[in-house]
Amino acid sequence: MPANNNVSHEINEISKVNMKSHEKNLVLQTKYNVTAYFYDILDYPWERIYRKWRPTLVGDLRGKILEAGVGTGRNLEFYHEDVELVGIELSKQMLSKAEKRIKKSRYKVRLIHEDATVMQSIDSHQFDWIFSTFMCCVMSDEIQKLAIEQFGRVLKQGGRFRLLEIVYSKNKKIRKRQDFFTPFVEKIYGARFDRDTLRHIERSSNLKVTNTSFLKDDTYLLIEGIRV
Template sequence: MIRNNNEGFIQKRYNRIAGFYDVLEAPMEHMFSKWRRKLLAEASGKTLEVGIGTGKNIPFYPENIELTGIDFSPKMIEITSDKLKKHPRPKTEIIQMDAEEMTFDDNTFDTVVTSCVFCSVPNAVKGLKEIKRVCKNGGKVLMLEHVRSENKLTGKFMDIINPIPLYIYGANINRRTYDNLLKAGFEADQIKVENIWYDIVKIIRIES
């Protein structure tokens, strides 16, 4: 569901680049795939991936989980669905859905996963509130995200050049995701942050 011009703009960008998205992501994939593999191995039970994109995370999940993937780009969903037809995985469902307005019931998932997603969700706090809502009490949220550096010069530089990636494919490189998690209602003592590339790329684990 597209509710405003900003969301429509970003959806169009992701639809446009869907066919060569994996190529664009290749440099980052080379650097961080081992971290994604390690993080996703922690998923358990009924698992939701928000922003599943082209489905590149799917091979990294444990075989015994029940996986639901959502994305608001129909082109991304089409690519992921085609991959699953060629390499079927049991207990996997792919749905076109807006991260800011999920249709799942409260307390549905044991694990919620995001991987470089909250740079592009238009209203990040609203999307994080939805994650908090659909994650079960006692569940966990696993995030691999790039964020704005807290280094004064680096952070300012990221602010200055942010319009470039935002225009090209709808991603903000200067999101303050930890602060947004607090705004979404998560408590500081629930959140554990691990820097894996300077203070820009982080693994964030949350116990809900």
């Protein structure tokens, strides 16, 4: 194939990947625009557990923070007053729920309707922290990689990230329960237990994982690291 043809073939392939990602994001967006109306009620049994973790997860974050996939804003009340927060969210309906939750906040905060896989409105190298809970696990591996690339772009060098995700357990009993809930969590949240977030970050050229731990059993995986 002549060089020019090679280049246009590559451009076509990249466009196809972008088009597919765009379509997948649209599916997620539509799902969450509907789920938003009953998200907090549906999530209540799990939120009773998460609520105990959230203050610790965000309490020590300082500086300029990007929270990706803020959802209905469950983390927002726990940030320290010395932070400057930008929260991004794909679904306008989820975002409008989060907006109600920032009314009493004592820190500087801006919530934006923005796609974490593109971050078109976000300048590079400006954040001290990227924080996210349960966003990557709702993304297919293909679009997750795009979000992880964006994390690397918008973090300052030396900036840190902390992500909480759900993964499959190795414990047979827990795994059986997860298998039981799989159709439900996929249908309602687009979430899956087999997303490979940790591996995608480990393969990234500018993000380095410094610590992994489980918050409960071997299913709630906390991934922490640094922009090198």
